[in-house]
Amino acid sequence: MTRDPAETGPAPHIERGLAVPMCDGAVLRADLWLPCPAPAGPLPVLICRTPYGRSADPDEQRFARTAVARGYAVLMQDVRGRHDSEGDFEPHVHEGRDGFDSIEWAAAQGWCDGRAGTFGLSYPGCAQWLAALEAPPHLLALAPAMSYARLREAIRYGGVFDADWVRWAYLSMAPERRRRHGLPGPQTEAEAWDEWQRQGEDAFLGHLPLAEVADLRHTAPFFGQWLAQPQHSPWWDFGDVAERLGVVTAAVLNLDGWLDDACGPKGAIANHLGLCAARAEEPEPRSRLILGPWGHGIPAVTGQRAPGGRDFGPQAFLDYDALVLDFMDRHVRGLNDAQDQTPRVCYFVMGENRWREADTWPPHTRELCLHLHAAAENGAGENGAGETGGLSGEPPAQAQESGFVNDPARPVREISAWTQGPADQRALLEMERGRLLAFETGPLPENLYVVGNIRAELCVSLDAPDADLCLLVQDVAPDGAAYALMDPRAGALRLSSTGGPLAPGEVRRVSISTLLTANTFLKGHRIRLVVCASWHPALARNLQSGEDEAFSSASRPARITLHHGPQHQSRLLLPIAAAGTLSTAKG
The missing domain is CATH 2.60.120.260 (Galactose-binding domain-like)
Incomplete structure (x- = not known):
């Protein structure tokens, strides 16, 4: 098997903890990945903004190495209120304006040639959409994998609250807030997981009333806000992507799985169709839709996660890094390649275990x-x-x-x-x-x-x-x-x-x-x-x-x-x- 050039080539140069100023004065921290030795001139930049720690996700780190080997600068950033970044974390609320400021700041740096793209899955995918709605002039492409078309539809399904947000708030978000504010309780995700296992998941997911679960009122104040706002409340309007796609100017790669969280494939399809409708007068809508037989996460896409149950065969898996970087090459760097002839829609049919393609969705039925x-x-x-x-x-x-x-x-x-x-x-x-x-x-x-x-x-x-x-x-x-x-x-x-x-x-x-x-x-x-x-x-x-x-x-x-x-x-x-x-x- 041929090894990835990112694994065999020289290690990238990483500048850690760069200060990225926001328009309201808050400073967000980021790591800048550059080729080593230093390139002869500025490079296009690919940006990932995450609440999970800018150096914590091995899939994002692998992607960054691969992107640098292909000739990109990569900026990995902690979103507002998380890890080293200043401010208070309110999920999704600040990602539009902060994303705009971060993209435009990066485009103005000497190491960047003014061309920018964004990448990431799940929350980092959603953050891309919210930034794109602000229409940053230097954003040329985004690849929001496994995100949503409307935030309200990711919180409640058909009016039913998604209780998995309890798990997300307690295990992934609360420990960081405890550390920042000197609050008692688990200070790391590992400690939170130990406590979760000690008490048993029903102590959290089975607790009633939901608003009084654990100490989330203090350690994840957004959780109470989400519970208090009905699905159709105007409070959620800021997270409605599908209704505002006409302002998005960048090319978009929509990637999701049939077995992903239900808001994911629904969102990918709605956003792709919305972009095609908004760009109907353009020669090409610059939107692709890829739907595979996957659950949530990059390992499900690539086959790194151990398979079990229904077998779709090795053809079900894709090279996520290559897929996204080929799209960026086309729309950020302007390289003409095979993607010029790629169909707008590519979807995997389970059962027959075969990829199909189409120019529209859904096909005629x-x-x-x-x-x-x-x-x-x-x-x-x-x-x-x-x-x-x-x-x-x-x-x-x-x-x-x-x-x-x-x-x-x-x-x-x-x-x-x-x-x-x-x-x-x-x-x-x-x-x-x-x-x-x-x-x-x-x-x-x-x-x-x-x-x-x-x-x-x-x-x-x-x-x-x-x-x-x-x-x-x-x-x-x-x-x-x-x-x-x-x-x-x-x-x-x-x-x-x-x-x-x-x-x-x-x-x-x-x-x-x-x-x-x-x-x-x-x-x-x-x-x-x-x-x-x-x-x-x-x-x-x-x-x-x-x-x-x-x-x-x-x-x-x-x-x-x-x-x-x-x-x-x-x-x-x-x-x-x-x-x-x-x-x-x-x-």
């Missing part, structure tokens, strides 16, 4: 409607649970009901869609018997290509003021292995967010249209829809009392009923592509 049938009509399923309803092209001839009881004190426990690889969720039906519903087709007579937005339309009633829904769409193999096609949070919905609390006896039609995927259901496989009302600890628990779990702890069980039949049709709508219309990616 037809809609397949599968109606939900109650288990009594369908008979016992073949998954061992004996409570499986049917999915059929024909609606039930008579009115039917399917129901289950959800108790917030005993929520459905998550089986992640991705741990070290795509996870087999076959145990879910047996583990959570009686607390969820499942509907599935019979074995498919031929391959079925599902590409785009799966939609679910459900007719629901409750015996309580409120409840959540969480939907999982699974590909079930003949041996019983069941793999989710997307992050389960993509199927979350708080019913009260669709028109207020449900009245007694009310049957409400709700729609969930955020189930994004590209998957070939192979001949002999089944399509399964799982419906539950909790997914703990990934999603906050609805108390089902009408009270907010952020500020209350009193909960009650609720019976959730799905209605099927001529009057109330509950159904799953699949975007089906003809195999002959899908273009295979080259190379």
Whole structure:
């Protein structure tokens, strides 16, 4: 195997702790990476702004070495209020203006030739978008991997608070604030992790009210703000990227995974489509969209993370560094190469395990409607649970009901869609018997290509003021292995967010249209829809009392009923592509 030139060439020269002044007087600290020996002249710069420590992430450090070997300067910066940078850390709030100031400061330095790009994944990806919305004149390209189109949609999914922010706040953010302000408690991430393990995750993720978890009121004050602001509050407007893409002037590489946090692929698609629409009069929109079969993080993209569960083959993985740097070469340095002919959209189809390409998203599809049938009509399923309803092209001839009881004190426990690889969720039906519903087709007579937005339309009633829904769409193999096609949070919905609390006896039609995927259901496989009302600890628990779990702890069980039949049709709508219309990616 050929070694990366960044590993075999001379080590880069690193100037540590540079002072980067912001327009309000705050000084942020950064490390500057330059080639060694010193280059003959100034270089284009690639910038990464992170809250996790500018020298902490090995993937970012490897990328910096590779970029320097290719002829770039690299600036790694701690965002405001983190590590060596001054100010108070308020997640996402300052990244627009601070990003603008940092890009323009770098472009004016003697070591820079005035051309800048940005890179990074997750929070550093989001920080790129917020800076790009300020339209810094020297920013020519950005590569925001696994970010969002709207911050509000990363905090709540369908109105349901993402409880994983508790983990992020306590483990990744709080120790730094304790050190800065002399607060008691774990002072490092390692100490915080030890305390997390000592108490057990339910002491944090299972605590009610959420606003009183651990000491986050003092060590992560933003957490209380997030809980207090409803999803549609104007407070979140600053984090709405998709609505303001017309002001972005730089080229954009949108990179995400089908099994990433649900806001990720949704955001990448929305931002790419928004850029294409905003630049419709331009000869080329300068936006690429790449969607792979990955969870969150660069190791998932490159295959460094040990695979497990569903096997997509080695072709599923990409060279992240080369991909981003090729894009920067084209749009920052102006080098003409093979990317001139690269399609705008490249996506991996799971199941057939093949990359496909297109000039638009989604590709042309037809809609397949599968109606939900109650288990009594369908008979016992073949998954061992004996409570499986049917999915059929024909609606039930008579009115039917399917129901289950959800108790917030005993929520459905998550089986992640991705741990070290795509996870087999076959145990879910047996583990959570009686607390969820499942509907599935019979074995498919031929391959079925599902590409785009799966939609679910459900007719629901409750015996309580409120409840959540969480939907999982699974590909079930003949041996019983069941793999989710997307992050389960993509199927979350708080019913009260669709028109207020449900009245007694009310049957409400709700729609969930955020189930994004590209998957070939192979001949002999089944399509399964799982419906539950909790997914703990990934999603906050609805108390089902009408009270907010952020500020209350009193909960009650609720019976959730799905209605099927001529009057109330509950159904799953699949975007089906003809195999002959899908273009295979080259190379």
